[in-house]
Amino acid sequence: MASQLTDLSKLCIHTITTKPWQIEQSAEEFGKAGVGGISVWRDTLEGRDITKTGDLLRSNGLEIVSLVRGGFFPSIDAIKRKEAIEDNRLAIDEAEMLGCPMVVLVCGAEPRNSLEKSRAHIRDGLEAILPYAENSKVKLAIEPLHPMYADTRSGINTMEQANEMAEFFNSDYLGVAVDVYHLWWDPHLETEIYRCGENDNLFAFHICDWLSPTVDMLNDRGLMGDGCIDVKNIREWVEKSGFDGFNEVEIFSSRHWAEDQHEFLDEIKYAYLNHS
Amino acid sequence: MASQLTDLSKLCIHTITTKPWQIEQSAEEFGKAGVGGISVWRDTLEGRDITKTGDLLRSNGLEIVSLVRGGFFPSIDAIKRKEAIEDNRLAIDEAEMLGCPMVVLVCGAEPRNSLEKSRAHIRDGLEAILPYAENSKVKLAIEPLHPMYADTRSGINTMEQANEMAEFFNSDYLGVAVDVYHLWWDPHLETEIYRCGENDNLFAFHICDWLSPTVDMLNDRGLMGDGCIDVKNIREWVEKSGFDGFNEVEIFSSRHWAEDQHEFLDEIKYAYLNHS
Numbered sequence: 001m002a003s004q005l006t007d008l009s010k011l012c013i014h015t016i017t018t019k020p021w022q023i024e025q026s027a028e029e030f031g032k033a034g035v036g037g038i039s040v041w042r043d044t045l046e047g048r049d050i051t052k053t054g055d056l057l058r059s060n061g062l063e064i065v066s067l068v069r070g071g072f073f074p075s076i077d078a079i080k081r082k083e084a085i086e087d088n089r090l091a092i093d094e095a096e097m098l099g100c101p102m103v104v105l106v107c108g109a110e111p112r113n114s115l116e117k118s119r120a121h122i123r124d125g126l127e128a129i130l131p132y133a134e135n136s137k138v139k140l141a142i143e144p145l146h147p148m149y150a151d152t153r154s155g156i157n158t159m160e161q162a163n164e165m166a167e168f169f170n171s172d173y174l175g176v177a178v179d180v181y182h183l184w185w186d187p188h189l190e191t192e193i194y195r196c197g198e199n200d201n202l203f204a205f206h207i208c209d210w211l212s213p214t215v216d217m218l219n220d221r222g223l224m225g226d227g228c229i230d231v232k233n234i235r236e237w238v239e240k241s242g243f244d245g246f247n248e249v250e251i252f253s254s255r256h257w258a259e260d261q262h263e264f265l266d267e268i269k270y271a272y273l274n275h276s
Numbered sequence: 277m278a279s280q281l282t283d284l285s286k287l288c289i290h291t292i293t294t295k296p297w298q299i300e301q302s303a304e305e306f307g308k309a310g311v312g313g314i315s316v317w318r319d320t321l322e323g324r325d326i327t328k329t330g331d332l333l334r335s336n337g338l339e340i341v342s343l344v345r346g347g348f349f350p351s352i353d354a355i356k357r358k359e360a361i362e363d364n365r366l367a368i369d370e371a372e373m374l375g376c377p378m379v380v381l382v383c384g385a386e387p388r389n390s391l392e393k394s395r396a397h398i399r400d401g402l403e404a405i406l407p408y409a410e411n412s413k414v415k416l417a418i419e420p421l422h423p424m425y426a427d428t429r430s431g432i433n434t435m436e437q438a439n440e441m442a443e444f445f446n447s448d449y450l451g452v453a454v455d456v457y458h459l460w461w462d463p464h465l466e467t468e469i470y471r472c473g474e475n476d477n478l479f480a481f482h483i484c485d486w487l488s489p490t491v492d493m494l495n496d497r498g499l500m501g502d503g504c505i506d507v508k509n510i511r512e513w514v515e516k517s518g519f520d521g522f523n524e525v526e527i528f529s530s531r532h533w534a535e536d537q538h539e540f541l542d543e544i545k546y547a548y549l550n551h552s
Binding site for chain 2: 147148150152160217
């Protein structure tokens with residue numbers, strides 16, 4: 001089994017998790033709570049000086065783990081594919097300004113095309129932005145998404161597919177973000193996590209839980225321990241593969257967003273220490 | 277590409293697809309429409325003489341393709357696991373009475389156990405009922421379910437897993453039901469369909485479509501052509517693998533159930549001939 005988590009130094013929380021809070025409040029509350037890291041969703045930066053926001057996060061004792069999110073490369077419309085590439089370059093710029101080492105990619109899918117075609121668009125998009133990322137020294141993490149998002153959100157739905165894509169480019173700046181929500185069901189998850197680690201491609205680890213029943217396909221994720229995912233077991237595999245980064249809590253949940261976010265933050269801390 | 281479908285002789289409709297109709301009305305309407313086959317959901321047989329219902333279906337010109345559904349083997353409760361085995365034997369009895377050659381299995385999953393444990397329960401359940409099925413000459417078809425149902429409905433979520441399970445038992449009476457809704461996203465679908473055919477394990481082919489957006493995880497399936505699945509392409513693979521059985525339309529859809537079912541039946545016929 002993975003070692004017991006005894007402090008919050010490796011806990012990172014995504015800004016989307018406490019969506020009702022502005023990023024300034026998240027910074028203050030996470031900092032006060034002793035949380036070690038923050039992953040920043042791009043919408044929270046709107047209207048801010050990004051460099052100063054980065055300084056603010058750090059001044060609250062937070063390590064900036066990742067910027068979320070780039071990707072969405074496939075489209076039947078060539079102009080939109082170009083715009084997506086431009087937007088990914090912008091995300092890399094934003095990460096650099098923020099002082100953030102990594103952009104997470106939700107690779108996208110076009111329901112009017114085959115998945116093979118969408119995957120070709122993803123490869124083309126990565127090819128277009130990877131030199132830019134390398135030049136900026138910003139890493140890109142492909143996040144495989146659950147197959148229920150294969151129509152519009154990602155044509156990369158298993159660790160194997162993410163591994164293949166990362167290995168195809170074989171760059172120090174392209175790797176994989178493992179999210180238990182998307183991958184827990186995959187019968188090859190353990191071996192593909194080890195493969196990912198062996199190739200130095202395991203860049204990030206996202207945690208939450210799968211509720212039974214899940215009543216909404218997007219915004220009904222659970223806190224660790226409230227669902228059917230053995231998060232600790234997957235963390236063991238991830239750590240065995242050599243990963244020693246943050247455990248990032250990324251929860252989209254209408255019901256948790258409706259709570260007092262201070263109480264929710266306490267629940268996150270408890271779930272992190274007891275069910276992760 | 278798969279050959280164009282030019283008549284309804286290989287069209288089978290699941291009773292659940294036209295859920296507002298009692299089975300007697302489905303039989304009459306499907307028969308009048310020239311539909312070739314019917315797959316019977318067990319709830320539609322409640323309170324009926326099953327043998328006579330089978331005769332009624334056949335007298336309307338319908339071939340009885342499958343009885344839906346058995347399975348649901350995993351549980352943390354040993355008594356429930358025993359009850360599931362009994363219920364599967366009952367389903368086999370019902371199929372025999374109905375004059376139906378096959379029972380479709382939704383294998384089940386127990387969210388309080390690991391998927392490995394659920395799969396062991398599935399194997400134990402199959403081992404317990406397979407001799408009974410062989411003796412009754414009723415085939416069992418494992419239907420891999422979409423990974424979004426891995427928590428409570430099935431620990432078998434890919435063709436590869438279904439193939440492995442069927443090959444483990446290596447019986448003429450255990451095979452696989454391929455449903456495009458559950459499997460369209462699978463990057464190994466084509467090769468695993470061929471593998472299934474080579475082992476004479478491809479027993480059934482279910483069709484519908486995946487809508488974008490899908491607003492309900494259970495009851496928002498689409499008619500062929502209304503979503504992102506290339507049904508014809510998958511039918512080509514299935515036929516290449518040697519399958520020459522029915523194309524079974526299995527649609528759970530609150531919005532289609534709210535329609536006039538005569539109009540819906542017309543739509544099914546159109547979608548079948550033009551988008552399957």
